[in-house]
Structures are given as structure tokens and as C-alpha cells.
Amino acid sequence: MDNSRREIAIIGGGPAGLRAAEVAARRGAAVTVFDAKPSVGRKFLVAGRSGLNLTNSADFETFLAQYSGRDFPVERWREYLKDFDNYHLSDWAAELGVDTFAASSGKVFPFSKKAAPLLRRWVLRLRELGVVFRMKHQWTGLAKQSDGRIQIDCLQGDQPVQARFDAVVLAMGGASWPQTGSTGSWVSILEAQGVEVVPFAAANCGWECDWSPETRAQIEGKPLQNLKLSANGRTLTGELVATRYGFEGTPLYTLGRELRRMASPVIEIDFKPTFTEARLIAKMESARRNFYKEAGLRWKLNETACAILRQYYGEFHDAASLAQAAKCCRIPLTQARPIAEAISTAGGVAWSELDAQLMLKQLPGVYCAGEMIDWEAPTGGFLIQGCFVTGNVAGQSAAAGPVMA
16 A cells, blocks of 8 residues: 555445545545445435435525524534535536436435446445445444554444554444444544534434324324414425324424424414404304314315324314314323433533634544534435535545644
8 A cells, every 4th residue: 555645434324424535535535434334335225215315406505594403503604515516516416427306395316216226336435536435334442552653442233343544534323223233333433532422313304293092093194284483483395294193294393493492392283374353254254063074174284183183172163263273282201212212312512622624622633523423404305415515525635634823
């Protein structure tokens, strides 16, 4: 091996780690990717089962506004995103022979909507760049050596493995979908080295509420379309699905941060956002009884919405009261679904622990990328873009070496 080449270890083979590997290899580094699983990109493949949503066509400022976290460095993230925005990501896919299109929702997909073909081409490109893959290697720690290099420790089965590198990029994900490898087991290792990690919380996840057995039997699995959903002063439009435990759906995922801030989380649903309360009352005309039935006929209020209103408000004896409830149905939520079920997690390595190059201040030469860092974003292409963005920065930084203050 050319001794002048920087040797870099990437711990974690998800989108952030693979992007870091690609960028570092293109800058002349000798890159080795370690992953605990038999193959890379497992969460990437799971995310693509219902159609791989790579990014979003939103304008830059709208895109930037989707990201948040504790002490989130907005201006720093702005620069990260400029270096690898949604257009860069679509161009990157095209270079792999995967053309994309933007749906009316703004979501950007490969034309095939499949993740596997893109991942295969990506891994092939990485191999062509000289990237080495070490699968079934469980990372267990690292230590700075007297020569300035970094020793990483892994277990391959029950056999300890050690190797030394000039730089290390940690990209092991948060704690959602642990079956894909993002178990969060790295937290205790970094905390033992004095690195602050903000506790994980479920993000982009369903929320629970106390359905009665009667309501659950009527609504489970049923969609609620064309809604306005509000929480803690923020309102979004979209649709939800009623589940056995509560709700799932994109607007609910996006409101997750607001809901976690509430001591007693509550959502407000406007079931008929295209009509004013006065218009709904007028459409009832001379109705004097069977108000749910009449609302179904005159407002097209579906049975799922009626069942939910009936649980929380009981029977109605006038059109005005039903109209008021239909426009602002308050539903208390009990808790978010477990982290293991969540699409992503909030929390992770605190921003105060990282410099502008995403290097750990207490561990020079060690960089972080992806969901390991304390940022969050909604689904719709923003989440995966954030993984690519941080992988891009970490890969560049690792290849260049620490920037001296």
C-alpha cells in the first residue's frame, strides 16, 4: 500500500457511511468499511420497500427548515446542505445509471422506485474505487495511539480484531429498526470516552391513544384523508391511518418534535378543512336528529371520523356542536410508539461535541455521520438526504485530516 495515502475506517455501512467512504476514496484515501451485518445498506433496503424516496424537490430554504435538534447549528447545516443538496443527490443517482423523478408531493424517487438496484451499483462503484468491505465485524471501541493513529477494536464472531487507521468515521445510526444493525450499542462506548450523547427518542413514528374496544373494532386500518392536523400551534395537511393503538401518518411524524415537547400531548384534527364551521352548519339545513348519519350524507364525513368523534364527544343533538367538533377534534395521546418501531430517532452525539468538520473534539481524527448525531428530519426525502449530507462532510474531513485551529 502507498504509505502516503491516508487510511480511513468507516464504521457502519448505511447511506451516511457509504457516502463517507465514497467521498474519502475519491480523494485518494484507502478506505475500509466495517459493518456488524453480513451486508451493507440494510436499512436503506428496508426504507425502499414501499418505494425508495431519495430526496425532495422542495426549494432550498424549505428544505433547510425541515432539520432540527437540540442546539441545532442551522447556519452550519446550511453550508453542509449547499455542498450536497437535493440536486446533487439526484445527479449522484444519475451517475450510477439511476434516473429519478419528482412526484406531485415533492418526493423524489428512482423511476423503478426500488432500492436494491441502486445499492448494487453503488457498492460496485465503491469496490472500483478500492473500498474494502469487512462484514460481520462488530465495533467494540477505539483508542488513540502514541503515533497519532487510531486503533479500532471489533469482534468477528468471537474473535477480536484490531486495526489502525489515520482517521475513523463513525456512522452506526440511531436506535430505530435495530434488526438492520442500528442498535445504539455505541452510546456507552462513546460516553465512556467522555462524549455527551443526547438520549434517543422515537421520531417519525406512530402515537398511541386510548381507543375503546368499540372504536378500535370500527376504525383499525382505516385511512383518514384530506385532514388538517395540529399540535402545539403547528398545523399540517395530509392523511392518517387509524391503527389498533392510535395513529400513523406523515403529518403525525412531522409533528413528533412538537408532541414530545408537550407535557400532555394532544392532536387536533380538522376532518373537513375545505369547509368553514358555518358552512357545515348550513349544509345540515333542517336536520334535527341522527346527526352522524346526516353528516355522512351531507358532509361526506366517513365512518372512521364519526367513530372517533363519538368516542370523544358522544352523541350530538344539534348541528352546531357536531360542526365545531368536526373542525377541531381534540385527541389526547398517551405516548409515542417504541423506538425499535420508529423510522428514525431524535438524539445522538451532541452538537457541542463536534467541530465544523464533524470531528469529535475529544477524539481528534474520529468523525461522526448520519443518525448518530443529534438531528432529526421528517420523512419525504429529508431524512435520507441528511444522512448523505453528513456522510459527505465526514468523508471530506477524514480524507483531508484535522483542521488546525
